[in-house]
Amino acid sequence: MEMQTEFLSEIVDHLPEGMIVMDKNRTIHYLNEKAFDMTGWKLGETVPYCTYCQEREVEENENRCILTTDDPIPFFNSHLAVYEGLEEFEMSLKKMTISEEIYYVLRIRPPVQNENSERARFHELLVQETLLAQEAERKRIAMELHDHIGQSVYSIFLGLEVIKQNISVDKYQNHVTNMVNVMEKTLQDIKRLTKSLRPEIVYDIGLEKSLVQAVKDWKKLYQIEIFLDMDINREHDLDPEKELHLFRIIQESITNSVRHGKANYFSIHLKSNYQYIFFQLYDNGNGFISEGCKTKGLGLKHMYERCKMLDGDIKWISKEGGPTRVEGFVSLIKAEGERI
Known part of the structure; x- marks a missing residue:
């Protein structure tokens, strides 16, 4: 049995992807050689949250890591803090219970084609x-x-x-x-x-001013209270077409909240981090069963497809009786030679 354990350890140590075992407090109990080479982390240290999860607004007793949710994203691309700054990784997480203690196996690797x-x-x-x-x-x-x-x-x-x-x-x-x-x-x-x-105004004055004007229109049209909070770094020039897609995502979300959720309050939170813009949309409506919602309804599908097209992702967190939270991130910076 000892030989088998050593043999398995040798295999894991030489896997081409990083393997980290951490507890529910994100303390590292094991990491293989590849994980150490990629991150510089050590046993006993705490695995940092990725840039996306750092920006999430979570409810009481909710785990900040999006990969630990009941309906986790199978693979997730984001940036992690390593000893030489930030690196982008493709990540997945597996929950396991050992001696009634909860542990997580985090797999990381560079984005692959x-x-x-x-x-x-x-x-x-x-x-x-x-x-x-x-x-x-x-x-x-x-x-x-x-x-x-x-x-x-x-x-x-x-x-x-x-x-x-x-x-x-x-x-x-x-x-x-x-x-x-x-x-x-x-x-x-x-x-x-x-x-x-x-909304040609998106092309003329940009996403931020467009949303300010749109919120005024939506308040009047739907007769609801809307809160808008934006913290976007304008250091990068954002692509107007991509800004329009993010505008559509927000527009579709508020339409769903009012028509289907019967909400009378809606909040929009946008914050930039590096090349990404993170968004959280909240309403106090009736809610819905969010499991598998990416494949339900043309509007939700289009929201999902727009996010993926912008090198991002989106997640719905809701239940019957509400409330509903929609969160995700997109990249609005136009890469050289890119057409969208």
């Missing part, structure tokens, strides 16, 4: 083209609403106003007044739909 990842990238490119086509169609419809239908409705509205001023019979005056009110509401609806379909 293989056949599966290339296949996944090809899928992401297909999704990307689909979403871009949707945005182009939204832009076309928005322009049609604004330039043609909106202008025609506005002309009718002005004409009715003129007729209203020249009618002396009360019965007809009331009819025309009602028509004017309907046309005015129609103009407001067209304006709202145009802004919803194609």
Whole structure:
């Protein structure tokens, strides 16, 4: 048995990926040679949280590490603090119980490109083209609403106003007044739909100012309280197309919260860290069973696909009766030669 143990230890020590065994307090009880070479960590030290988990807002008694949740992400890319700064790793975590004590086996390795990842990238490119086509169609419809239908409705509205001023019979005056009110509401609806379909303001003034304006519109439209908190480092130039995708993620989330969750409070938290922007979206609605939600509903699928397309991820944390928290991260920096 001792020989088998030594043999297994020899195998683990020479694996091509890092293996770390830590307890629930993240104290290191074992790490193989590869893990030591990659991180410089030592026995008895504490494994740091990755840059993503450091930014998470967690509830009382909730584990900060996203890989320890009930429905964990199988593989997760983020940065860990090592002795020479920060390094990006692909990570996975396995929970095990030994003598009634909980331990975690953390596997780390540099992000790799293989056949599966290339296949996944090809899928992401297909999704990307689909979403871009949707945005182009939204832009076309928005322009049609604004330039043609909106202008025609506005002309009718002005004409009715003129007729209203020249009618002396009360019965007809009331009819025309009602028509004017309907046309005015129609103009407001067209304006709202145009802004919803194609928030050109994102391209003109950027994500932050766009969200400030959008929050005002959403408050008025949905009649709910919305809290917005942003801490974004503008040192890097952000790609407008990518900013639009993040805007869509937030827009879809608040729509779901109001229409399906019947929420009357919604909060948006954005914070940048290195090349990533982390987001947490919270509502006090009815909630839902979040397990497997990435494959449920077209809106949730699109939110997930947009995050993956932006080299990020997203997670829904909810239960029946609420509340609901949506958290994730995206990279909005345009790499050299990248097209999105």
